[in-house]
Amino acid sequence: MSLRRQIQFWLVSLAAFVFFLWVFSPVLLPFVAGMAVAYLLDPVCDRLEKTGMSRIWATVTILGGFIVVLIFFFLLVLPIVGNQLTGFLDRFPDLVRQLQGLLSRDLIERVAQSAGMTAEDLQSSLTNLIGQGASWIGKLAQSVWSGGQALLSILSLFVITPVVAFYLLLDWDRMVERIDSWLPRDHLDELRRLAREMDRAVAGFVRGQLTVCVILGTFYAVGLGLVGLNFGLLIGMGAGLISFIPFVGASLGFLVSLGVALVQFWPDWPWIVAVGLIFATGQFLEGNILQPKLVGDRTGLHPVTLMFALFAFGYLFGFVGMLIAVPAAAMIGVLARFGLSQYLASPLYTGTRQARTTREE
Structure with missing residues (x-):
């Protein structure tokens, strides 16, 4: 088969796979979750x-222990x-109004003057910005919740996902061997290397x-709970x-908790400083201990690329897309x-002159 035919074949296969995800994304969530658990x-x-x-x-x-932990979490x-x-959603408007009330009139006027605005315009802009941010967070939470309904339902959580995970985990090695037997024989070593x-x-x-998320979530929840912050957990x-x-995660959590x-706590500023120190300590642990030890640079992806992938796959395929992003x-x-x-190794990069010189040598 010529190179052109091979490229056409793999492009058609990729298009068929994307079309399959797009058509069946509403029902794929428990199966993707089961596959992720098995993996x-x-x-x-x-x-x-x-x-x-x-x-x-x-x-x-293993699956029994996983289900016990899952039941413990949900119960x-x-x-x-x-x-x-x-409680947080009910009190959110009051929290915003009280937070705005803590901003002194002099501070608002100085900031407005430096920005070339009036105090009323600045306060109106802040109110609109907070309102838009709250609306965006609400829509995002609603989207994630509606997309995750299948996972949170009793049927998918306690029946479909564990059953899928059980059979995939039981047959995982055989499935890998079967897929390996389907690989093109001429490129077997190269494909195996890419798969590894x-x-x-x-x-x-x-x-x-996942380990980093669990450790940080536990640390932040326990720390904020010990401080006595409302909605700390x-x-x-x-x-x-x-x-x-x-x-x-850290930026949004810090801003909300602050x-x-x-x-x-105002005007008891030591407790406010303690909240800031909790997130500063968490960031130190994440950047200097957890990420280098547990994750490192194993994906080879830039953080911006990672964020783009999450938003792009989430937009195209919903909550399932965020799982596979x-x-x-x-x-x-x-x-x-x-x-x-x-x-870089082809004549397209090196040029025909260098390729001809290499052949002559």
Whole structure:
């Protein structure tokens, strides 16, 4: 098969896969979740097999423990977070008004004068900005919630997702062998090398970043709870949950917690400083210990590229797209680096003169 026919074949296959995601994205969520669970737990299953446990008993043990932890979370942690979320949304307008009231008239006038505006215009702009931000956050939360309904429903959570994860985890090695048998024989070694690079990139980032999110969410929630901040558990877990988006999780969590702390503790500034120190410590731990040790630079993706992938896949495929955004971006990154290396070694880059000189030598 000529190179042109090969390119056409893979482009058509890619288009068919994207079309499949687009058509079936409303029902794919529990299956994608089950696949993600199986992928994350497969190394643990392999380690249990090395100890002498059969594959089926290793799968049952791991998946059973995972379901117990999931039930514990939904029965104990989620109701508390849900109550705090309801209270936060109910009190949000009052919090905004109280926060605006803490801004002194002199401060507003000085800032307005330096910006060439009147105090009334600046205060109106701030009110509109906060209102638009609150509206955007509300729409985002509503979109994520509506997109995650399938995952949170009893059917998908306690039936479909665990069943899919069980069968995929049980047959994972056989599926890998079967897919390996379908690879083109002429490019087998190269395709296997690319697959290993993709696996290292995806597994290293997803498993490492998931651990970072859990550690940071726990740290922020416990720290804010010890300070006595209202909605501390909600803010801390939310900041940890979205910390996989570079700079967004910590920045959003810091701004929200600082606003709540100003309303709650003012003029007791040491407690406000304590809230800031919690996020400063979390950022130090993330940047100097957690990220280098657990994640590193395994995807080879720039933070801006990562954020673009999350927004692009989320826009195209909804909540399912956000789940597959990072793995897909990591795979595309591996293929892009491979394509770049092929281009740099081709006459298209080196030129026909250098290629002819190389052949003559």
